[in-house]
């Protein structure tokens with residue numbers, strides 16, 4: 134018979150189920166009798182769903198980002214434990230607020246839902262009757278002021294509450310548009326350069342007239358400082374996506390800002406039914422996963438990460454250029470998806486290949502690869518969603534297809 138010590142030693146030598154290694158949790162409590170379990174199911178494969186190397190970026194259609202190990206472990210562990218949803222939000226909200234210099238914060242079902250709930254809170258306050266009444270705005274303010282260049286499709290999140298957008302261009306127009314119907318002023322961060330009114334002035338106008346201001350900075354980390362910059366600046370509400378560069382759960386986001394407004398916003402959010410936000414559910418696993426993702430993102434060595442993106446872009450550019458008659462160009466959008474983009478263009482007199490054809494060939498290859506479309510004879514790509522080593526695959530596959538298309 135084996136001694137207890139020997140038995141334990143043998144057991145610990147057995148391969149553990151992937152993903153649970155290193156959590157420090159007893160396997161039994163988290164996974165049932167994991168040690169006897171068959172290999173995990175690959176449901177993507179089973180259903181014939183195409184998976185791919187993502188050299189495009191954080192696109193919702195491409196399921197945006199992959200969560201890091203710490204986030205997946207949090208989801209796996211907390212998925213086996215019950216908790217009161219409001220208590221999870223209270224505790225996580227306090228931590229997020231502290232990390233991002235906000236009075237209060239709450240995890241929402243993405244940035245879009247942060248906008249709906251944030252505005253709902255502004256409109257209703259803590260009045261239960263008004264909360265139940267949305268999107269019927271009888272007895273409430275019903276207009277949101279926006280700069281014309283900021284008035285893009287995402288404002289549907291705001292008009293969902295029943296409000297009307299009031300587009301303005303200049304400070305004079307903005308002040309003239311303010312009335313007792315004005316509920317909020319909304320700023321779209323990535324469009325800032327296109328507007329006549331910049332952040333500080335916008336916030337000052339809001340304060341001058343006693344109107345809450347909200348900023349949408351959904352895809353605007355990096356830089357990491359943006360997570361507190363707009364709270365420090367005095368925006369009353371700040372909305373950000375959790376599942377873009379922060380790599381939190383794709384269906385999570387953060388609403389942060391004034392304590393009274395966050396409290397009011399939560400009254401339109403689950404678990405409360407009979408509200409405009411009841412369908413915007415985010416469960417404890419995602420809320421806690423969001424918190425861990427945010428914490429990890431803030432603690433990342435951003436200079437090192439940036440350098441690794443540059444190295445990957447350089448490797449792909451240098452490899453592909455060897456094909457000949459190829460031009461590469463690296464650029465970085467100043468706001469939103471602020472990460473190096475590589476454009477690869479080819480001279481059509483040397484290649485029998487169009488941009489859609491190359492995209493289709495990369496998609497059909499093994500592994501399948503997604504890049505961004507561009508001009509007729511060019512593709513663009515980013516490397517911030519690549520898993521380690523995939524830059525080599527991308528470089529090789531693009532080179533192969535371009536070489537094969539040479540005339």
Ligand SMILES: *Cc1c(COP(=O)(O)O)cnc(C)c1O
Nearest residue numbers: 243244245246287351352374386
């Ligand atoms: C992505 C995005 C949103 C929506 O964010 P989700 O987290 O997907 O809900 C809103 N506004 C802007 C500018 C975005 O880029």
